[in-house]
Amino acid sequence: MLPLESLDFDKLFSKIPDKLERTENLGKVASYIPELYNVNPHKFGIHLITVEGTDYFYGDSQERFSIQSIAKVLSLTMAFNLEGGALWERVGVEPSGNAFNSLSQLEVEHGIPRNPFINAGALLICDVLVSRLKNPKEEFLDFVRKLVGKDDINYSSRIALSEKEHGFRNAAMVNFMKSYENIKNDVDTVLDFYFCLCSIEMTCKELAQSMMYLCSNGINPLNGEEVLSPSRTKRVNAILLLCGFYDEAGEFAFKVGLPGKSGVGGGIVAVLPSKYCVVVWSPRLNEKGNSYRGIKILEFLTSHTRSSIF
Amino acid sequence: MLPLESLDFDKLFSKIPDKLERTENLGKVASYIPELYNVNPHKFGIHLITVEGTDYFYGDSQERFSIQSIAKVLSLTMAFNLEGGALWERVGVEPSGNAFNSLSQLEVEHGIPRNPFINAGALLICDVLVSRLKNPKEEFLDFVRKLVGKDDINYSSRIALSEKEHGFRNAAMVNFMKSYENIKNDVDTVLDFYFCLCSIEMTCKELAQSMMYLCSNGINPLNGEEVLSPSRTKRVNAILLLCGFYDEAGEFAFKVGLPGKSGVGGGIVAVLPSKYCVVVWSPRLNEKGNSYRGIKILEFLTSHTRSSIF
Amino acid sequence: MLPLESLDFDKLFSKIPDKLERTENLGKVASYIPELYNVNPHKFGIHLITVEGTDYFYGDSQERFSIQSIAKVLSLTMAFNLEGGALWERVGVEPSGNAFNSLSQLEVEHGIPRNPFINAGALLICDVLVSRLKNPKEEFLDFVRKLVGKDDINYSSRIALSEKEHGFRNAAMVNFMKSYENIKNDVDTVLDFYFCLCSIEMTCKELAQSMMYLCSNGINPLNGEEVLSPSRTKRVNAILLLCGFYDEAGEFAFKVGLPGKSGVGGGIVAVLPSKYCVVVWSPRLNEKGNSYRGIKILEFLTSHTRSSIF
Amino acid sequence: MLPLESLDFDKLFSKIPDKLERTENLGKVASYIPELYNVNPHKFGIHLITVEGTDYFYGDSQERFSIQSIAKVLSLTMAFNLEGGALWERVGVEPSGNAFNSLSQLEVEHGIPRNPFINAGALLICDVLVSRLKNPKEEFLDFVRKLVGKDDINYSSRIALSEKEHGFRNAAMVNFMKSYENIKNDVDTVLDFYFCLCSIEMTCKELAQSMMYLCSNGINPLNGEEVLSPSRTKRVNAILLLCGFYDEAGEFAFKVGLPGKSGVGGGIVAVLPSKYCVVVWSPRLNEKGNSYRGIKILEFLTSHTRSSIF
DSSP states (O other), X not given: OOOGGGOOHHHHHHTHHHHHHTSOXXXXXXXXXXXXXXXXXXXXXXXXXXXXXXXXXXXXXXXXXXXXXXXXXXXXXXXXXXXXXXXXXXXXXXXXXXXXXXXXXXXXXXXXXSSTTSHHHHHHHHHHHHHHOSSHHHHHHHHHHHHHTOSOOBOOHHHHHXXXXXXXXXXXXXXXXXXXTOOOSOHHHHHHHHXXXXXXXXXXXXXHHXXXXXXXXXXXXXXXXXXXXXXXXXXXXXXXXXXXXXXXXXXXXXXXXXXXXXXXXXXXXXXXXXXXEEEEEOOEEXXXXXXXXXXXXXXXXXXXXXXXXX | OOOGGGOOHHHHHHHHHHHHHTSOOOSXXXXXXXXXXXXXXXXXXXXXXXXXXXXXXXXSTTSOEEOGGGHHHHHHHHHHHHHGGGGGGTSOOSOOSSOTTOSHHHHHTTTOOSSTTSXXXXXXXXHHHHHHOSSHHHHHHHHHHHHHTOXXXXXXXXXXXXXXXXXXXXXXXXXXXXXXTOOOSOHHHHHHHHHHHTTOEEOHHHHHHHTGGGGTTTBOTTTOOBSXXXXXXXXXXXXXXXXXXXXXXHHHHHHTOSOEEEOTTSEEEEEEXXXXXXXXXXXXXXXXXXXXXXXXXHHHHHXXXXXXXX | OOOGGGOOHHHHHHHHHHHHHTSOOOSBOOOSSHHHHTSOTTOOEEEEEETTOOEEEEESTTSOEEOGGGHHHHHHHHHHHHHGGXXXXXXXXXXXXXXXXXXXXXXXXXXXXXXXXXXXHHHHHHHHHHHHOSSHHHHHHHHHHHHHTOSOOBOOHHHHHHHHHTOHHHHHHHHHHHHTTOOXXXXXXXXXXXHHHTTOEEOHHHHHHHTGGGGTTTEETTTTEESSOHHHHHHHHHHHHHHTTGGGHHHHHHHTOSOEEEOTTSEEEEEXXXXXXXXXXXXXXXXXXXXXXXXXXXXXXXXXXTOOOO | OOOGGGOOHXXXXXXXXXXXXXXXXXXXXXXXXXXXXXSOTTOOEEEEEETXXXXXEEESTTSOEEOGGGHHHHHHHHHHHHHGGGGGGTSOOSOOSSOTTOXXXXXXXXXXXXXXXXXXHHHHHHHHHHHHOSSHHHHHXXXXXXHXXXXXXXXXXXXXXXXXXXXXXXXXXXXXXXXXXXXXXOHHHHHHHHHHHTTOEEOHHHHHHHTGGGGTTTBOTTTOOBSSOHHHHHHHHHHHHHHTTGGGHHHHHXXXXXXXXXXXXXXXXXXXXXXXXXXXXXXXXXXXXXBHHHHHHHHHHHHHHTOSOO
């Protein structure tokens, strides 16, 4: 790996417009709820923050979008902190080798989700937080706001409602896990919290800021507080690398080579430990449900800076 | 096949006590709800009615028990009548080759249950009846009472409630099918009707009477009315043979050789078309979830009368 | 069921030409080996023999075709006779609920094929015969010739060779079962016997004759010898009903209502116990791999004679 | 990540004896062939080589053992070099989420193995090499010898023969893939090469030396030659991280945090890119088939040096 000083991001970001022009904007915007479907498919934003605190950005990086599944990184972090290693008795850390919302695997493995990022796993994490927190929604939002350093980060109640109306598969999963006694709380309470969580809206910049602890040994650089211990931070990064992109995890590790997480809103966050956190946003998704141009641009970024973890 | 007159049921029934004595009462009573678990495991009843109207019986054949999944034969009959061939676009007629409550198969086949007797299929049949009937619970009970010729057949609200409290897996299935748009009504309404349906209590005699149309070309012998057309009656019998015993359908066809249906309450109904309908009840279940002694005694019955359909 | 005398086959067979004219000849001829692919797709033959020995036939019923998987009924019969009930420790009697050549199920069930008619099960039956017989090929052919009453029934070495050249999936299955120690003999010997077996050629008439024991309590009507005991004969019929049509078993039982077995050469044999055996042949196959017109004509036959087992 | 100079391996290696004493030697030696089963279960060796060329070692690090599946890293490297990106049309880069020798997944994905390290994938890589090389066995051995810098690295013909005698599952997989036309060569030739490959014997030191290109941007440090391009080297490391430990990949990434590969002989190789390559050997395997003490010691190593890639 090259020393950080050789990563000339200024030069690299200046080439992004040209690279974008030469990159087709393929794929489809998520269509299962109107709030996602109506987003302008030509939007593109990118924001990178180094551990030294320098910002690099381009495009619509200041426009808020629905972070969707990326929120699962933050809920996992909170649950891991509260529950410790006991968490892994209820959810695995293995890649799924299957679609993000498969019930078959859950059946084969008796109600233990493979990892915290497939839907079943994320729902289980919500159940943990519902058990541990007095006011899950408020406390989680508070946690996120502190990471971003802004008080106006919010859930979108419209999106949460829309999700709920199309959430039968998620309802199936919570009920199914409860039949294995791996969900402790009321089914509707867990679902309600889950839909809220996925409805958070942030800009590329805010989202990158919120994840800086992942490349800073677990420290929130805004206030110096420890969000997660260094060793647990590494473990979250490992899970991100192996499970952050559903059935495209291998492809992403292969081409981009960074721990990361995607959301169906078209966002992707990626982390080079000890170096930087970067967020891209481009709403059109490839067949695996990950941002088409997002992956292309991250591939461009890491191959030009030779900055993968491998 | 021997002519009916040679089926000397008098003689055969007189041998049942001795046969029972020589048959171990193995297996376990269903334990997931107290109402089933608290049933005396030594109960045994059998009742056979011929198309000529002769009754043969032994043991606790006049004691009511929870018919559970056997009710699915009656709900299928009602739905087939109302919906006709269109029914088969929403549920298959193939054996499942899997446990009765598997979600994996439902996933592979995109929300279309394999047959009307696995749980998912029976839930779908409930959805059809909820769509078609004004007062599903009343009208279904009415339908059953006419078949039995008794006004005091009832749902057990205690059992229905207990089932509901343990019904997360069924809730998972309804939600899952709804995510494939193969459930048209409200999830809770469908589940509520389903739990009611399975809670009906009857004696061996009443249950045998209620199914006489299956060996009488679809005619209710009590009033001469057509319950189901002759050709549809044959088709229900075919589905019973192939799918009536979950993952033990082949074994039952192999050893007993009659269309039939079992319930987790320990009841089994079996039909020899044009000849007789027989019900046995013995609460202890084998590993596949079918009455242990029930199957043994039916095997004894058909091998001694050489009266299988094969 | 109507008494046999009321089954006016003369009249019914006279209607077959008209029925055929009104039945589209859809589907595709099997194309994986040239010997099957080059068969004239317009061929159609049917031959029915009653237990009284009367013959009814139409079309190309005297032309030999490749019986393919139908031979598995005969090899099962031979193996059941030699091995008795111990056979069922190595192969199940449950419908497969899957394609005929699936390896997944074999994996889930640790090398025990679900039934003797899926490919894995038929290969296992070959292994049993290889263990039990001195000269498996000769002795099996002898067995078949006695059933038909003709000395010129033969394997087609051309077809057997072609099968072998495309038999990698079957080779995979034998190796896979051997890894579970459920194949006792040399892999190539078992495969070689299997490909031979499926290459037998017969006319509709010969094939119907060869299976008459299935509707005659196990007696070969040509010589009065017992091919299989009455109770085992019933059991073979039960397996045929549940497993004879791969993933279309339920559909066939539902529509035709007889135990039967199809082959990829376009033949179907069906049996009404104590009444008749019928064979149809029409090379074009439906999506499930069963003769398209064969099933249509059998449906016509049983619905007009009201002669299903249900 | 700490700078290399702070990784005081001298001190760390001096603590290994004590750590070993406090680590139970649980698990079981592989028992499917006598050559593996008869290995002394108390053996333990470790050897680490830094990119600067310093060696650290302990225990039986100079004793040769059967590297088994670790050889698949070397065959993949050779095939990737010869075939380039086209390789990924025939084998995936996704973690398997299943046992290393599952056929179900191969069926679901139509004969395309999920990655090059599950058995099916490694067999496919052998097929590629058989197509590309004139004398596969000689040329592959030559390739390995150059990496190690020793002429006496050899296949063990005894082990290869034993493997073959128990290789029915592998034979099933090659035949199965050939049925999907994803194997181009003769089944036996591919299997023969595969069994040879897995039979190579090396010491911890030799094995570590052979993999130094993985932490040196693809350069063989012994002769300065490029074994694989830098970008392809990164990609192999990514595949190692995601797929190197069968169904324990997530666990290993989570706890150890390095790309690596295990073998059923008890060896594990792990790589910290740009820093070091380390090999441990301890024959007893945990439930997932990976060296029990091997993983414990690597966890000790990376947690004390804080040297994971995350």
